[in-house]
Amino acid sequence: MTATAPEPFGGLDYPRTLREFNSFFPDERACFDYLARLRWPDGFLCAACGGTRAWRMSKGRNLRCAVCRADVSVTAETIFADTRLPLQAWFAAAWYAASQKPGVSALGLQRVLGLGSYETAWALLLKLRRAMVRPGRELLQGELRSTRATWALGGAANRVAARSGSRSSRSPARRFRAGRSGGSASAASPT
Numbered sequence: 282m283t284a285t286a287p288e289p290f291g292g293l294d295y296p297r298t299l300r301e302f303n304s305f306f307p308d309e310r311a312c313f314d315y316l317a318r319l320r321w322p323d324g325f326l327c328a329a330c331g332g333t334r335a336w337r338m339s340k341g342r343n344l345r346c347a348v349c350r351a352d353v354s355v356t357a358e359t360i361f362a363d364t365r366l367p368l369q370a371w372f373a374a375a376w377y378a379a380s381q382k383p384g385v386s387a388l389g390l391q392r393v394l395g396l397g398s399y400e401t402a403w404a405l406l407l408k409l410r411r412a413m414v415r416p417g418r419e420l421l422q423g424e425l426r427s428t429r430a431t432w433a434l435g436g437a438a439n440r441v442a443a444r445s446g447s448r449s450s451r452s453p454a455r456r457f458r459a460g461r462s463g464g465s466a467s468a469a470s471p472t
């Protein structure tokens with residue numbers, strides 16, 4: 282599977298410039314792979330059967346276990362779950378929000394990313410802010426030293442990054458519950 286490609290790695294690699302961001306995340310596939318590496322730092326591990334091989338489904342954000350055929354969403358339990366907005370837009374928003382001092386407004390986010398509505402930008406920013414506070418607090422108890430790790434990439438992903446501390450320590454995949462997302466985009470959410 283491609284999700285074990287070496288770079289960039291969540292919590293370790295951080296795009297310092299817009300050019301670097303674009304080279305890290307040129308498309309949805311790159312964002313998908315990034316989340317997969319964040320979730321399974323030591324490679325895919327099926328929570329249902331322990332299988333270590335999976336392939337990416339052509340649609341959606343799922344990996345399918347090659348052994349038991351269970352589908353696992355790379356965005357399950359993250360702020361990207363059940364969202365219609367492309368991962369690339371989420372990543373760009375997170376990067377932009379984290380890069381701006383003292384902060385970014387919903388209007389600014391809408392303009393920079395070319396989002397269709399202010400409500401979408403506002404809801405997106407709200408989710409990002411919540412996610413960016415939580416991992417920072419947990420990092421105080423964790424082992425990560427770099428503040429770059431607070432770059433918000435979702436609840437479960439951040440918990441994984443904060444607690445595992447390194448690529449080779451306890452595998453977060455063993456705590457991951459396999460889920461079937463089935464592309465259940467929420468019609469109620471503007472994002």
Ligand SMILES: [Zn+2]
Nearest residue numbers: 327330346349
């Ligand atoms: Zn399996």
